[in-house]
Amino acid sequence: MQPFSFEVIKTCAQTGARLGVLHTPHGDIETPCYMPVGTRATVKAMSPRDLLDVDAPIILSNTYHLYLRPGHELVREAGGLHSFMAWPRPILTDSGGFQVFSLGDTNRVYEDGVEFRSHIDGGKHLFTPEKVMQIEQALGADIAMCFDECAPYPSDEPYTKAAMLRTHRWAKRCQQAHTGHDQALFGIVQGGMYASLRIESAKAIADMDFIGNAIGGLSVGEPKGMMYDMLEAMMPFMPPGKPRYLMGVGSPDCLIEGVIRGADMFDCVLQTRIARNGLALTHFGRRMLRNKEFARDFSPIDENCACYACKNFTRAYIRHLIKAKEILAAQLLSIHNIYYTLHCMKEIREAIKEDRLLRLRGEWAARGGMD
């Protein structure tokens, strides 16, 4: 039996949305799905027990960070990421392509790869497609991402095109260097904010026949409308029989807009990052629980939520924890934000099943949940 397969169970009658299941060695993932981010082999402020409790189907981790610390060979010695971090469900590792460019202050791009300095100790390193494949295979996630170049926003067309073509060549090298069948490799489409490049990139990556295809280089600071335009331009060229992963997205509004345009997988640090700063996502929009208006508010974070934090604690208590800089504030808000986002995805899947995805979007907008 194939360790990986993707079934499209239903295609939405009104939009480009699809309902599907992605089968992996560590379990099945219903799509569209949201994947919490655990950059350094931990979803910040959440234990695997918390993640199972909110029923996260899959989590992300990061090649760049784990390579620098503790080192991929150490993770291999530990028996791979699943064993090392005690997470039984699927894992996807990002390739580090994004981090090399967003974190490395002195990186240099060559045809062979990228030379960068560690943000931890300043040490010099070289990432090539082959090296990244070696690292990702040592980490042993279910899904590995190709090493790509994410051009910064804004970038001019000539540079964006050069980075895109380099990404295609690197994708080919990743594919050749990637061996074994217990890990799926996904290709990444680039092309910046140029529709013609997006289409060209989608076709090129599709031709390489990866198990799944990702959309990179979006949600990097551009207006949301621009991101949606890019998705609409490229989606007809993204193979319908394979999962489409929109990298780095997103907030609840971007999730439903992405699904409507045909994306199946999403990841985003927003949920856990804003949780650590006292912000909760709710059915009625974002709530800054740090604010004084909640000092004597003894209702739950979100009155319509069934998560552990909402069932047991009040806004007043969580505000107190935030003001006192207690760790539990980040824990409870992370649990809530992840639970809430996973719940949104569940609502989206139900709506696709019942052909009412556009109505769901209208309902979210009406109650303020798209803010």
Add this chain to the structure above:
RNA sequence: GUGGGUAUAGUUCAGAUGGUUAGAAUGCCAGAUUGUGGCUCUGGAGGUCGUGGGUUCAAAUCCCAUUACCCACC
């Protein structure tokens, strides 16, 4: 009781020789955050300079008195 010291933002403190609108940190209030350099960044409000006199064109700053607290000695 005697001698000395301190008193400036909610708090801890900066403010040479007197000179525009008295600063910082922290706290407080509010924003930001989208393939994460975890606990960050940005902005805002907040002070009759212990009190009362005096000198001076001008006093947080110099002089006198007074109050509170701290230290030493009796």
